Amino acid sequence: MKGALLVAGTTSDAGKSVVTAGICRWLARQGVRVAPYKAQNMSLNSFVTxxxxxxxxxxxxxxxxxxxxxxxxxxxxLLKPGSDRRSQVVLMGRPLTDVDAMEYGALKDFLRERALESFDRLREAYDVVICEGAGSPAEINLRRGDIANMGLARAANLPVVVVGDIDRGGVFAAFYGTVALLSPEDQALVSGFVVNKFRGAVELLQPGLDTLRGLTGREVYGVLPWLDGLWLDVEDSLALDSRQTVTGTPHGRQTLRVAVVKLPRVSNFTDLDALAGEPGVLVRFVTAPGELDDADLVVLPGSKATVSDLAWLRSTGLADALTARRLPILGICGGYQMLAREIVDEVESKAGHVEGLGLLPVRVRFAEEKRLARPTGQAYGHAVSAYEIHHGVATVESGEPFLDGCTVGAVWGTTWHGALENDDFRRAFLSEVAARAGRDFVPAPGVSFARLREERLDALGDLVERHLDTDALLRLIEKGAPAVPFLPPGA
Structure with a gap:
């Protein structure tokens, strides 16, 4: 077979990413050579190839x-927001420039051509390309320069399936409104809908599905049930709003409690997925000093705006709570930089010399060139592989080595993302944390984060296979969008 499909959504965090992954896993299990694609992504969760x-x-x-x-x-x-008004533009994996919204508009034609070149290369190399949209195709204020949604669909003549999150409410209005706001040319490519995160009996939903089909002339390709535990590798910080995860029962007698500071520009919070998958580890995201009181480990995660987020720590009282703390603290990338004695930044914030929290004997200077790497090393006697994404260069002045950073007392810091995905290292690190925190917690033996991720991906593939009309999806991929009626705005 040969073809492509665009998975769009009624909103951000509607489920586009997981549905795209599920379709990819389902097709791959059928022996189809399939590749994912997202023309333009705005996210602070990234990875290094x-x-x-x-x-x-x-x-x-x-x-x-x-x-x-x-x-x-x-x-x-890839767009990486550093503030409410400016973002770093990453083109083909390398930083291109920093822009505001108006400046970005001037780049759109150039970026659209580069994005389509990437799409064409994937279509040439693979049988099927499953594309993920961005935000919503009904953001009509952005349609003229759109690259990721209907702009892509029109340029490549792609059939479009729209995903809606019914758990938020208003999904029927969102489906209908999405189609109604589009031009006739865009509507012609919107083939149908997928309902996501449904709790309850599908029979109760059927009258609404029938009415939607009658009003829009478009099919509902299935209803995906709510499924706990599909929290791996999310790209949108919206997913953190109510996230508190504990998996399984403690192997020791007590749970290990991890508080992750939810920085305003938090990045690569997926680093904590491996902790959340560890039996007996409770991971929660926090924004106030009092929420650190019962934490055995506090994690300062990555940040796209290190100096700005450090100022936020001070304004909220979290900085004082951290410096007064005697129990374990782990800083990763931007969080590690905040733990330093001094930060010199003429690149990201252009703030010059800034005093850090002073919990680690480290000085940080931001470099113009971003470091992107896949390093390997050892810690606690175990091999560690990871990835790096940072402008800040840390100089360690004393302390004990820890990965590429250092540790002093119960404070650790490293620029390495993904280190906690290494099972033996993670267990050794958590054992050290538990000992310093005085908790009777023992990491469960044999837990494999790689296997857990594969199980989650298989679960997504199962959702697609069991709950979507896969024959109809195959027809869309191979034959394109069917003839569908035009739905005038306000109809």
Whole structure:
């Protein structure tokens, strides 16, 4: 077979990423050579490919679902917001420039051509390409310069399936409104809908599905049930709003409690997925000093705005709580930089010399060139593989070595993302944390984070196979969008 499909959504975090991954896994299990693609991704969760290119973490996860090593063509344009008004533009895995919304508009034609070149290369190399949209195709204020949604669909003549999150409410209005707001040319490619995160008996939903089909003339390709535990590799911080995860029962007598500071520009919070998958480890995201009181381990995660987020720590009182703390703290990348004695930043914030929290004997200077790498090393006697994405260069002045960083007392810091995915290292680190925190917690033997991720991807493939009309999806991929009626705005 040969073809492509675009998975769009009624909103951000509607489920586009997981549905795309599920379709990729389902097709790969059928022996189809399938690749994921997202023309433009706005996310602070990213990954480094084997050849040193930075792409969205969700596309790396989708590549794994397809049984592939991720490459830059799968996400040619990555936008990394550093503030409410400016973003770093990453093109084909390398930083291109920093822009505001108006400046980005001037780049759109150039970026669209590069994105389509990537798409064409994937279509040439694989049987099927499953594309993920961005936000919603009904963001009509952005339609003229659109690259990732109907702009892509029109340029490549792709059939479009729209995913809606029914758990949020208003999904029928969202489906109908999405189609109604589009031009006739765009509507012609919207083939139908997928309902996501449904709780209850599908029979109760059927009258609404029938009415939607009658109003729009488009099919509902299935209803995906709510399924707990599909939290791996999410790309949108919206998914953190109510996230508190504990998996399984403690192997020792007590749970290990991990508080992750939810920084305003938190990045690569997927680093904590491996902890959340560890039996007996409770992971929660926090924003206030009092929420650290009962934590055995506090994690300062990555940040796209290190100096700005450090100022936020001080304004909230979290900085004082951290410096007064005697129990374990782990800083990763931007969080590690905040733990330093001094930060010199003439690149990201242009703030110059900034005093850090002073918990580690480290000085950080931001470099113009971003470091993108897949390092390997050892810690606690175990091999560690990871990835790096940072402008800040840390100079360690004393302390004990820890990966590429250092540790002093109960404080650890490293620029390495993904280190906790290494099972033996993670267990050794958690054992050390538990000992320092005085908790009777023992990491469960034999837990494999890689296997857990594969199980989650298989679960996504199962959802697609069991709950979607896969024959209809195959027809869309091979034959394109069927003839569907035009739905005038306000009809």
């Amino acid at each position: 084997a050849d040193g290119a930075e792409i969205g973490r969700a596309q790396a996860m989708q590549a794994q679902a397809a049984g592939l090593e991720p490459v830059a063509d799968m996400n040619p344009i």
